[in-house]
Amino acid sequence: MSIKQNWIEFIKTLQNDICIALEELDGEKFLNDEWKREEGGGGISRIISNGNIFEKGGVNTSKVFGRLPETMQQAFNVSESKFFAAGISLVLHPKNPYAPTVHANWRYFELYDAGGTRIDSWFGGGSDLTPYYLFEEDAKHFHSSLKKAIDHYGEELYALFKKNCDEYFVNNHRNNEARGIGGVFYDYQRPKDEEDAERLFAFQQANANCFLNAYLPIVIRRKDVPFGEKQKHWQEIRRGRYVEFNLIHDRGTLFGLKTNGRTESILMSLPPTVRFEYNYQPEPGSEEDKLLQVCLHPIDWIN
Amino acid sequence: MSIKQNWIEFIKTLQNDICIALEELDGEKFLNDEWKREEGGGGISRIISNGNIFEKGGVNTSKVFGRLPETMQQAFNVSESKFFAAGISLVLHPKNPYAPTVHANWRYFELYDAGGTRIDSWFGGGSDLTPYYLFEEDAKHFHSSLKKAIDHYGEELYALFKKNCDEYFVNNHRNNEARGIGGVFYDYQRPKDEEDAERLFAFQQANANCFLNAYLPIVIRRKDVPFGEKQKHWQEIRRGRYVEFNLIHDRGTLFGLKTNGRTESILMSLPPTVRFEYNYQPEPGSEEDKLLQVCLHPIDWIN
Numbered sequence: 001m002s003i004k005q006n007w008i009e010f011i012k013t014l015q016n017d018i019c020i021a022l023e024e025l026d027g028e029k030f031l032n033d034e035w036k037r038e039e040g041g042g043g044i045s046r047i048i049s050n051g052n053i054f055e056k057g058g059v060n061t062s063k064v065f066g067r068l069p070e071t072m073q074q075a076f077n078v079s080e081s082k083f084f085a086a087g088i089s090l091v092l093h094p095k096n097p098y099a100p101t102v103h104a105n106w107r108y109f110e111l112y113d114a115g116g117t118r119i120d121s122w123f124g125g126g127s128d129l130t131p132y133y134l135f136e137e138d139a140k141h142f143h144s145s146l147k148k149a150i151d152h153y154g155e156e157l158y159a160l161f162k163k164n165c166d167e168y169f170v171n172n173h174r175n176n177e178a179r180g181i182g183g184v185f186y187d188y189q190r191p192k193d194e195e196d197a198e199r200l201f202a203f204q205q206a207n208a209n210c211f212l213n214a215y216l217p218i219v220i221r222r223k224d225v226p227f228g229e230k231q232k233h234w235q236e237i238r239r240g241r242y243v244e245f246n247l248i249h250d251r252g253t254l255f256g257l258k259t260n261g262r263t264e265s266i267l268m269s270l271p272p273t274v275r276f277e278y279n280y281q282p283e284p285g286s287e288e289d290k291l292l293q294v295c296l297h298p299i300d301w302i303n
Numbered sequence: 304m305s306i307k308q309n310w311i312e313f314i315k316t317l318q319n320d321i322c323i324a325l326e327e328l329d330g331e332k333f334l335n336d337e338w339k340r341e342e343g344g345g346g347i348s349r350i351i352s353n354g355n356i357f358e359k360g361g362v363n364t365s366k367v368f369g370r371l372p373e374t375m376q377q378a379f380n381v382s383e384s385k386f387f388a389a390g391i392s393l394v395l396h397p398k399n400p401y402a403p404t405v406h407a408n409w410r411y412f413e414l415y416d417a418g419g420t421r422i423d424s425w426f427g428g429g430s431d432l433t434p435y436y437l438f439e440e441d442a443k444h445f446h447s448s449l450k451k452a453i454d455h456y457g458e459e460l461y462a463l464f465k466k467n468c469d470e471y472f473v474n475n476h477r478n479n480e481a482r483g484i485g486g487v488f489y490d491y492q493r494p495k496d497e498e499d500a501e502r503l504f505a506f507q508q509a510n511a512n513c514f515l516n517a518y519l520p521i522v523i524r525r526k527d528v529p530f531g532e533k534q535k536h537w538q539e540i541r542r543g544r545y546v547e548f549n550l551i552h553d554r555g556t557l558f559g560l561k562t563n564g565r566t567e568s569i570l571m572s573l574p575p576t577v578r579f580e581y582n583y584q585p586e587p588g589s590e591e592d593k594l595l596q597v598c599l600h601p602i603d604w605i606n
């Protein structure tokens with residue numbers, strides 16, 4: 001079976017497994033929205049709203065193919081081509097401000113010439129954590145879970161992809177403030193040959209399969225910590241930064257919106273309630289400021 | 304005195320007049336933030352937060368000049384140049400969902416060659432209304448106030464600039480849904496000669512001077528209408544669309560953020576509290592749906 005078919009099967013199973021685990025923890029069910037793409041393909045969006053733990057979230061898969069849109073031709077520096085892309089994207093926004101938001105995405109892309117011959121293919125993906133309050137224990141757990149999963153494929157990879165992540169999820173209109181404490185992020189991982197494709201596929205699976213272990217223990221630890229209006233207010237301020245990053249800078253979001261993607265599935269990433277205040281600054285030295293400082297100055301959480 | 308100097312004086316006086324009128328109505332004062340731009344110029348941001356009527360708002364002026372950034376050289380199709388730009392921008396977000404949000408901006412731009420000779424200049428601006436509930440009376444009042452102010456300068460202008468506005472403030476990622484019920488929007492109004500410059504200056508003043516009469520009577524009518532959670536919820540959903548437009552599509556916002564503008568002054572336009580829900584649809588035929596329908600199908604409010 002081709003990498004393509006295997007990948008489609010993999011993300012379908014992963015979507016189910018992740019939703020089952022989250023439903024078990026939350027008690028609330030995900031709704032199921034299937035959609036078709038006129039130009040080829042479609043997707044399944046699974047959405048949770050007003051859960052007991054998760055105020056809003058989505059675990060979406062999509063498989064799209066057809067003629068490569070012109071905007072993408074420019075981006076990939078090719079002429080008239082066909083493409084195939086399949087991936088899984090998830091974002092979870094817990095209600096409790098002490099529990100972090102998480103985002104992950106794993107995707108596979110194939111590019112064909114006008115005659116249908118495959119001319120390129122690559123994997124991309126990553127997961128990153130956006131806490132509202134800093135618990136070093138949580139940051140270390142998240143990062144070391146990712147590192148452990150990746151190390152087998154090259155001991156230099158975690159550091160490299162961690163740096164990518166720190167550089168990517170950044171509001172450069174806000175003094176290069178990161179949206180959270182990062183994780184890993186990689187793109188254009190191109191198989192050199194059949195064997196390498198198997199290796200990259202396994203690498204991708206290792207990343208995806210470690211997600212639940214990287215994230216759930218953190219949520220379980222924080223979901224019932226008592227909080228008040230002050231913490232909710234700060235969470236909503238930081239969620240504002242999340243919105244700014246996703247709508248101003250995130251390539252995936254903008255690409256999706258500008259190439260006629262399914263808006264509701266793309267924007268499931270936006271937080272449920274958000275607050276924008278003029279020039280809001282946390283008190284220096286406060287718990288809120290401690291979080292802000294690690295967003296301004298990314299930390300090496302493992303060494 | 305040059306157009307440039309007159310314009311700077313005009314927006315300074317207008318900023319004061321508008322703030323005084325709004326403070327008188329609201330009871331709360333605007334704070335005053337002055338800022339300098341490293342490359343030349345600066346601005347005065349006047350911000351209201353948690354007022355009695357206005358939950359959040361700003362009335363900002365700026366005057367910036369210097370070397371034209373490279374991104375702008377491309378946009379204006381010129382090589383190494385200098386520029387001068389001065390304008391006033393305002394956004395007001397009332398607390399009461401029955402009172403509409405309003406946005407207005409009036410600006411003047413000059414472009415010089417590397418030697419400092421003026422090679423181009425233009426006026427731009429407009430005002431538009433974003434209600435959460437539709438009151439035809441309000442829509443008619445707002446549009447006819449603008450028309451009355453503009454008609455003197457050409458009877459075809461209102462219709463033309465109203466159409467510009469309907470086409471500009473649109474979330475094209477949401478089935479071309481307008482963010483509100485429009486107003487007028489114009490750009491690149493270039494003086495042909497000295498006399499024409501006077502005429503355009505007067506046209507610009509007429510637009511700006513009609514603002515308070517176009518907007519305040521509407522707020523006064525709606526500010527004390529009783530509302531409940533349902534109306535606040537809908538207001539916050541629609542404010543989400545406002546955020547989407549400003550961060551994804553608005554040229555002024557993106558231009559400011561990407562050319563190292565003052566982030567807090569640019570993003571004062573974002574609403575105070577916002578809600579994003581997956582695939583939220585108002586009930587067909589409801590008051591909420593009535594508003595949505597005029598956003599999807601712009602109305603000619605005057606004839």
